[in-house]
Amino acid sequence: MENPTDRKYTKEHEWIKIDGNIATVGITDFAQDQLTDVVFVELPEVGKQIEQNGNLCVVESVKSVSDIFSPVSGEIVEVNKALENSPALINNDPFESGWIVKLKVRNEIESAQLMTPEEYNKFLTEIE
Amino acid sequence: MDYTPNTDEDRESMLREIGVQGIMDLFKDIPENLIQKSALRIPDQLSEFELIRELEKISIKNKKPLSFLGGGNYNHHIPSTVNAIISRGEFSTSYTPYQPEISQGTLQAIFEYQSMICELTGMDVSNASMYDGATSLAEAMILASKIKGKKQVLVSQALNPFYREVLETYARASEIKIIKIDIVDGLTSDFETEGSSAIIVQNPNFFGLIENLEEIRKKAADILLISSTTEPLSWAMLKPFSEYDVDIVTAEGQSFGNPMNFGGPGLGIIATKQAYLRQIPGRLAGETVDIHGNRGFALTLCTREQHIRREKATSNICTNEGLCALAAAVYLATYGRNLGRLAQLNNQLAVYFTCKLSQIEGVDLVFDKPFFNEFVIRIRKDLLSKLSDIEIGISLENYYPNLEGCYLVCCTEMTSKEDIDRVIDEITQ
């Protein structure tokens, strides 16, 4: 699966897509592949304030637990309720219907510092 | 005896294969100064018959007089089916069922055990077992403080004193504060909930009395209600905990098919509501299917556990009391609905005993309240001295100074009417 060009990436394999002051966050195809079948997503509460690199949520596969970190600071305005019953969305469609949360961005500069798709692709080839 | 089957010849050929001269070459990583030069100071080996002779010699130093001891460990009959099943090596010599395809026996048995515990308690989820009644209660205390985010719990003093000691030990380590709730006339008294995560009560309580769970639940509206039971046979007669909206049920399940064994192994029971499913400690067996679509069972939600979540696990428990849970399952399946009648019989015997005792001057029933199969008496010293070859009950004054001269007396189906009559005769003679 290709990494979409309309968003930014982190070294922890999260993606962030900015639309106005709202950022949608998920994990990349590489991340879901490493996790294997996702069985549970512990979603945060709407309204929670979160710092950049703060703990956003926990994603579980059968045999592992991964913390997902927030690429930017902000307030959680929406969570992907569909994941409660269909955590597999993260595996099947990580960049679209498998999104995890939407944040109201507090500091726009933070996202500017994240990796571009090209930089992330290069990063992936380095770690593999 | 010797259970190492390699012959000298085997050993020689194996050492050759490895490419070393002697066995001690295999211990070369151990610094020379640490290697033991002399044999352990432990007696020489015994044959089976010598060992049995030796053990019997020691065992007869124990005496087993007529006994009415309960208080957390009970002398119940164990149906013949139980030992026939749990002594099968396929069950008893297997490990935790991490490989479900060759552990379906253990897994289905756990699944059925979980189901029967839920039937008895009315709760949504039971785990596969904990160590014993006290430690499952301690885990419930820790669980409650995580759920509520408050490091303080209320503990009824009508809880078994040993359990209170175990709670103190765990609370100290986990930095939880325990507030003691007094007893009034044998039952848990009033309490304030502010700042606490939960209240812990025992039902039937340590004195055998049935607590007013409905009242306690009302007072504990904004905190969790945790119950502990040491005599779960009472469950077959009493309303299930779900009817009082209890949040976490814990118990000692020894009564269900496990011998007294000087107090261990027991069977730690813990059951809770669906809402706390992902916080529950220990193992869970769940239903699933195999690649052909056949029903099967596997350990599930393992990410809660220490082997995956490590320092963030819901508990550090690994080995539990699997075979004791199996014994409980066979026990419950053997009795079936007749478990209700067994509970009634236990209660009837205790009622019979109190009726007889209350006619004797110098013996008082201390609490005049509904009980299951245990009750507290106060007995005059001169009468007590007549019972020197009977264990009439657990002396309570060490644990409750105001209950001087009081004993906790227990009846089970192993107590016959004749046993009770014998006590009455000896006192009145």
Added chain:
Amino acid sequence: MKLLNEKSKQGRSSFNVGLLDIQTNIPDDLQRTELNLPELPEVEVVRHYTNLSNSNFGVDNGLYPLGSCTMKYNPKINEIAANISQFNLHPLSHHNRGTLEIIYQLQQYLCEITGMHAFSTQPAAGAHGELTGIMIMKAWFEKRGEQRTKVIIPDSCHGTNPASVSLCRFEPVHVKSSSSGGVDLEDLRQKMSRDVVGIMITNPNTLGIFDENIQEITQTIHDYGGLCYLDGANMNPMLGVVKPGDFGIDIMHLNLHKTFSTPHGGGGPGSGPVGVVKDLEPFLPNPRISMKKEKLEFEQSEDSIGRVHSFYGNFGILLRAYSYIRSIGASGLRNIAENAVLNANYMKEKLKKHYHLPYDRICQHELVIDDSLMPNGVTTNDIAKRLMDFGFHPPTIYFPLIVKGAMLIEPTETETKENLDAFVDAMKAIKEEAENEPEKLTKAPLNASIGRLDIVRAARKPKLTWFT
């Protein structure tokens, strides 16, 4: 197979109970109205569980080389011993001299075997012993008025170690393993400070390696006033050969259900006695059984961490372990260590011709191989499942975490050379299948009573009772 409730039919229970003609004292509104336990005739109960047992695999069925679990033969005489009716005593009975003698003697034997000064047999399992040990460390520093927060744990540890540490509100700090498989001394020294409570170390470790630097490790901890805890899960290869007390261990637990042959029971009950050096004896759980003027009695200590079990621990397991130690004696204990190590090294030498051995050196009771040489994407999990078809229980897989695709193999001392050879032959055959017929592996087990189970489904839609 059908579930108990699916086999149930109202009125079928045959286990009758006669009642007395006595009114209950329990008001109706406290009584339950329904009890939906399954109803089966006794014969069907026995058949149900007998048939279930047929789809289970225990040590009694065959080789069970589950690493770090020491699945040795569980002598049947232990069960006879445990069922001597005179030992089935109420815990608060005062007529307990025989029982106390067993516990006391066992404590003495465990001290002699480990070089510890005193033992408590209260902890009910290994992890329970760990927790007890960390509680003792906490109480020790509280008593000294020192506030320490960190516990050093090697990265090859059992998962219970960090979990036990965090239950006591300490922070686990991991130290790396060196390229030869022991603790990286440099990393250890860097992480040391006066904030360190101590170390929790497994030795021989979970790679099966006896850390040749063990004395330097414990000395380093002691230099900073810390305490050394040994996870004694791997005691088997040290019996009669080396005593942990001699290499600087202050506290340790033993797993009687591993080293001392008590059966695992499908996950328990076990027993995890904790031993300590003299200075720590007052901190052991209350009560302890000690000898006073040639009389055994319960003893309370003011500095104790308190009680950790409803009564006195798993006496039924202690009795089995006592029987085992008495039946094999001192020479038998040493024999265990020697043969456990011989069997593991023999297997290692034969397996390394076919599988990758990440640490190619002498091992103790267990060895680690991995799946890095497997062709056609065959994984450790596939190998494990296929081993079932050959009549073996698989080894511990994907552990220790520091080896990718690890298989941790512990043959134990009770296996014959022929059994070891048969296992190696199976592993060799599996390697060949991976090359020629990989689908046999990815679909394995092919001959078990059930096919490979969907554990993802079990976790996504948890169904934990027959009600839901």
